[in-house]
Amino acid sequence: MAFEAIPKPSPRAPLVAGAFLAVAAALLAVGSYIGLFVAPPEHFMGEVQRIMYVHVPTAWNAMLALTFAFVCAIVVLFKQDWKWDARLEAWLEIGVLLSFLLCVQGSIWAKPTWGVWWDWDPRLTTTAVLCFAFVGILALRRFVEDPVKRATWSAVATIVAYVDVPIVYFSVKWWNSLHQTQSTPQTVASSMITPLRINAFGILFLIVGLSILRSQLARRKIAAELAPPLPEQDRLAPTGGVA
């Protein structure tokens, strides 16, 4: 049963994804409006702090996306199903995208606040290391031509890289630290919680919608790769005119 049934794209998927994306757009619009215009500026950092309403939700969702990728990787190894390989690919890409955005936002916030673009803080460094580790896995997926090997190996590499996350975090933490205390609803004023939460769910809906679309695309690609070769005359047809 290992990787046998060729996946079929689901006809309902675009509708479901569209619904998720619409909810995401609405939530992000409301959350960003409150974050930019309603919530008070922070006492020490002033208006700069408003990037928190994107930065912190991005951080939560980046970890969530990579955790989803890890879960997909385990299911790929146990169930050997193309559907889960497609989901793994989707969540890997989303995880890499979010962790890259996280580093960029972190730098934008760090420059006016700490005076430097980059700081060797555990969370920032861990995110950068994660970004590179998972970019490597995406590269692995491009280099391996055999679809079964590609699915198995990227699942193995995802598990190996995900297990590294806490080790990287604690090693960098012992090595050097400066980051401000993690922002959670408990550490910020109540007027700041609302936009933080709304944006967090907005990004969550956004990435779930994107992951549905991306995994449908991955399913189509796998189906095209596994499709039996075209009949002989069809394959020869384009070259027929060449003398």
Next chain:
Amino acid sequence: MSVPVRQTRPVAPLAGAPARSVPGSVRPLPAPAPIAGPFAQLVAAFRKDVLLSWRSRAQAMAVVVFGATALLLLSFAVGPDAASLRRFAGGFLWVALLFSSTLALSESFRAESEAKALEGLLLLPASPVSLFYGKALANWLQLLLVGIGLLPILIVLYDPDLTRLPALAGILALGSAALSAPGTLYAGMASQVRAQQVLLPLLLFPLVVPVLLAAVKASSLLLLGDPMGQAGAWALLLAAFNGIYWPLCGLLFSKVIEE
């Protein structure tokens, strides 16, 4: 590469050993050897890989020379100031070892992928787990030897404090073990795809960031003086990394090569 078949007792040929028969003459097949236990399989795989490295020792030597060149180049990055050279010695040692390790690790699968011997190994009544640990141990030994080979060059170029050299050898052992387990897993994958020279460092380097951090910290402390006795904590981190990745990679390796 052929592997010598011991004459004292019948052993199943390893790794596609060519039958030394004259063409035309028909020899009876040897009686199937009893299936050895996992530990004996591990020892056989380890022996095969060490032997292969020994036979191609020019290649292993070239890895050391590459690491030495890296050490020399890194010292140019700092300049001739003795104090700063001494301060960076620990870091440079590990960067040089990390770069050399990708050469050594991809070399460890080259013989198999060139001779298509991996398929032959998988046909043996041996578990992939034993094959992995045999190869990972052989790689560990080789990386450790590369690290020890780099030490004299490090001492000459950077003039570090030598009073804690045995402890530094311990850190080298822990750190090269931590490079070898995931490195062997990824080299197994990379050896089977195009662009393997790019893929192995791309996958391995981000993963071993904690190894590099801990090994550099511990080595620098040992080379410069460790008034607070912190090197032990970093050695513990290396040991923990080994404790996680040696079992995990052994478990996952069968998924990588079984097809």
